Amino acid sequence: MGEVTVQQRLPLSDGKSIPILGLGTCSMEKPVKGETIKAVKAAIEIGYRHLDGAFLYGNEDEVGEAIRAKIADGTVKREDVFYTSKLWMTYLSPALVRKGLETTLKNLKLDYVDLYVVHWPMGLKPSEKDLFPEDANGKILLDDVDICATWAIMESCKDAGLVRSIGVSNFNHNQLEMILKMPNLKYKPVCNQVECHPYLNQNKMLKYCNSKNIVVVCYSPLGTSKDPKWFDPENPIVLNDLELKKIGEKHNKSPAQIALRYQVQRGVVVIPKSFNLGRMKQNREIFDFQLTDEEMKAVDGINRNFRYITMKQFTDHPKYPFHDEY
Ligand code: WDT
DSSP states (O other): OOOOHTTTTEEESSEEEEESSSSSSOHHHHHTHHHHHHHHHHHHHHHTEEOOOGGGGGGGHHHHHHHHHHHHSSSGGGGGOOEEEEGGGGGOOOHHHHHHHHHHHHTTTTTTTTEEEEOOOOOEOOSSOOOSOTTTEEEEEEEEOOHHHHHHHHHHHHTTTSEEEEEEOOOOHHHHHHHHHHTTTSOOOOEEEEOTTTBOOOOHHHHHHHHTTOOOEEEHHHHHHOOOOTOTSOOOOOOOOHHHHHHHHHTTTOHHHHHHHHHTTTEEOOOBBBHHHHHHHHHHHHHHHOOOOHHHHHHHTTTOOOOOOOOOGGGGGOOOOOGOOO
């Protein structure tokens, strides 16, 4: 075990690379001031070199403070830490992309991010004040932005040195295909960050992305939180799965560790969120064992194409990504 394996990286199509394990930093459920600083510092201390954040999460100031503190105390250099941020839906129009990124950089007090992704292919009416702008009747204001036009500005942000790599999130394969077919495409998306876990294994998306040299980054690799905002009590619970339990017992590992190992072993980046030191450590103990081919197949076999993050409120959006099969 140790640093060499925890800090294992996958190559990106633009010549850079990404650590295969990252720490999710979304704590919107119950934001506690100072909690993000503490968690991110602890994560860096125990070997995490990849943090996944977003403007949406409202804590990039704390993430930035923690990274800067661990640089100042000599634990890491800036180039050792990989930070991902995401362009929020109200900033998709070409005139606002750069502003979205600059706001993130200002909150972080960093001069670049390693990876910047388009959080969703769906635009919302431009707003610097609301994440979900509404009209007077409380109806959410959608905006049908041309994602290729957004992408062209993402490219210029890379050329300006504000980001090292650019990617997308929650795009279906037709939306990815639209970007790849842009007549003046300068940089391909290096990744597509999508929900992925044993109950939604994304085999088709993974195969498509592999064929295009696009890395799949999987969010909610353990399933998702119980926040009633997006969790229905009827939902299945990945971590209670008997197959994962059974495989775990053979290796003296938890179902969570099996679910994470499954992803890294098939070349997928995982970014489990935890601000609990014990679980942050557990989520990192996945490089000292291997699943057999049969065990990998058995995990594949429990797929049920079950999505937790459906964004049901946006099914009428012209760019809603989940009407298509993948
Ligand atoms: C309310 C607000 C519902 C969670 C936002 C759904 C949720 C994006 C994370 C995220 C959303 C969303 N996260 O990292 O935990 O679907 O945009 O990145 S959301």
